Amino acid sequence: MENRYVSHPNDVKKFDTTRLREEFLIESLFTPDQLVTVYSHVDRYIVGSAVPVSQDIKLEVDLKQIGADFFLERREVGIINVGGAGSVTADSESFELGVNECLYIGLGVKDVVFKSSDSASPAKFYLVSTPAHKAYPTKKAGQGEAIKAHLGSIDSSNERTINKYILPGGIESCQLVMGITELEPGNMWNTMPCHTHNRRSEVYLYFNMPEDAAVFHFMGEPQETRHLVVRNEQAVISPSWSIHSGVGTNNYTFCWAMAGENQVFDDMDAVAMKDLK
């Protein structure tokens, strides 16, 4: 499992494009028939993907790296399917997962297996796992069960619907907060005006993009902004001190996942537009 370490904002000011991408961008997810995982020392996320085509895929990593006897011994995981129909088995229970549906699996589940319903149109499971201290029930939510917030306007090119799946009042978890935001056609901006939340970090996965499209993801301290050019199905690790916003060459969908001190979605420190540099 690849390791990503924590960067100090004063060091990040000096990073060139290559170094920024090495530290913060996860370029190679969604490899057929492989579990891809990246271990971030930012809030100890494990970010990964499973695309079962010719075989089912088990959720397993080198256990030495997490110091546990099985993946979820001291962790929880949120899974969102961004591909064709599939299912996830959590010990003896199986959950069908259609596109944009979410499954939470809590601490203590020993065997997690990813399956596609049709290898010609495989499921694409995206996962974010964080450390956990208590077993919450395994639970699925479709888009109909999400807590929704409709924000923005076409005038600002940021009309979008936030679907909150894993958070207090939705699927309960120890610390993971997770959902997806869908931009309306003709809208390109997410999370602008932007914010930070020093109490929580965030991981973004951009998807539903044409192959030649790009999202310019903005990061950095509000007065030291930088950007990453992000392609379809790539993820960004966003440290707590960084803004996280983007503008695309097309509309797109993204999955956000957070971990840290609290699970209060709206606990954000807004950055005034006039203060951005």
Ligand SMILES: O=C(O)C(=O)C[C@H](O)C(=O)CO
């Ligand atoms: O569209 C948005 O705005 C978001 O989805 C916001 C992110 O989820 C976020 O940054 C939450 O802190």
Ligand SMILES: [Zn+2]
């Ligand atoms: Zn945020």
